[in-house]
Amino acid sequence: MNAFVGSFAPSRLTRTTFAGARLSGAPVRSAARVTMQAKSKSVPFMDCPKALDGSMVGDVGFDPLNFSAYLPLSWLREAEIKHCRICMLAALGWITTEFYTFPFYAGAPKLPTDAHDYFTKTALAQVLLFVCVWEILTTPAVIQMVTGKSDRKPGYFGFDPLNLTSKWDRSKLDKYQLSELKNGRLAMIAIGGLVHQAWLTKLPAIAQIQAGKFFP
Numbered sequence: 394m395n396a397f398v399g400s401f402a403p404s405r406l407t408r409t410t411f412a413g414a415r416l417s418g419a420p421v422r423s424a425a426r427v428t429m430q431a432k433s434k435s436v437p438f439m440d441c442p443k444a445l446d447g448s449m450v451g452d453v454g455f456d457p458l459n460f461s462a463y464l465p466l467s468w469l470r471e472a473e474i475k476h477c478r479i480c481m482l483a484a485l486g487w488i489t490t491e492f493y494t495f496p497f498y499a500g501a502p503k504l505p506t507d508a509h510d511y512f513t514k515t516a517l518a519q520v521l522l523f524v525c526v527w528e529i530l531t532t533p534a535v536i537q538m539v540t541g542k543s544d545r546k547p548g549y550f551g552f553d554p555l556n557l558t559s560k561w562d563r564s565k566l567d568k569y570q571l572s573e574l575k576n577g578r579l580a581m582i583a584i585g586g587l588v589h590q591a592w593l594t595k596l597p598a599i600a601q602i603q604a605g606k607f608f609p
Contacts, residue, residue, distance in 0.1 A: 451574035474548030477577020480584045491597045506591045
């Protein structure tokens with residue numbers, strides 16, 4: 394009888410057997426590390442775009458719309474430097490017109506926003522012609538750079554009348570390139586502020602400060 398019952402009883406399982414079962418059923422953790430994408434220096438709560446690896450002077454990982462994933466980085470830097478230089482000249486010209494106007498434009502308004510409408514009827518066509526000619530002359534160099542047919546750096550046109558760069562080492566050149574970028578980025582913001590303040594107050598920049606009028 395005991396032999397008959399024993400034939401249906403479960404076989405004895407040792408503690409070691411249970412332990413082995415638990416170990417074999419436990420999930421195995423992968424030894425591979427999960428690589429976290431670096432955060433942007435300029436926008437710490439956003440991931441840094443992969444193309445912005447810090448190899449370019451002035452690269453702080455700022456590309457919230459992720460243009461660098463779709464467009465060549467050299468072309469984007471070329472556009473940035475061009476806008477930087479234009480806005481630095483524009484900010485200087487905006488303030489200069491309060492104190493000096495060319496004799497042949499003596500009747501031009503002092504307020505730059507009004508001067509825009511004035512020059513629309515006079516010299517704007519000349520300005521547009523100059524811009525078009527400049528773009529036509531410089532575009533081939535940019536295309537060669539983007540396609541890898543030349544080792545030209547973004548924004549470089551060989552303009553150095555005082556031959557200063559021949560005396561600089563790499564670190565000093567990077568320093569001045571960074572200065573140009575920082576001043577240019579500030580100028581892009583500044584010219585936008587100058588335009589909007591002129592629209593609001595109907596006064597040139599220096600006159601606003603003298604009158605203490607910063608709101609309509």
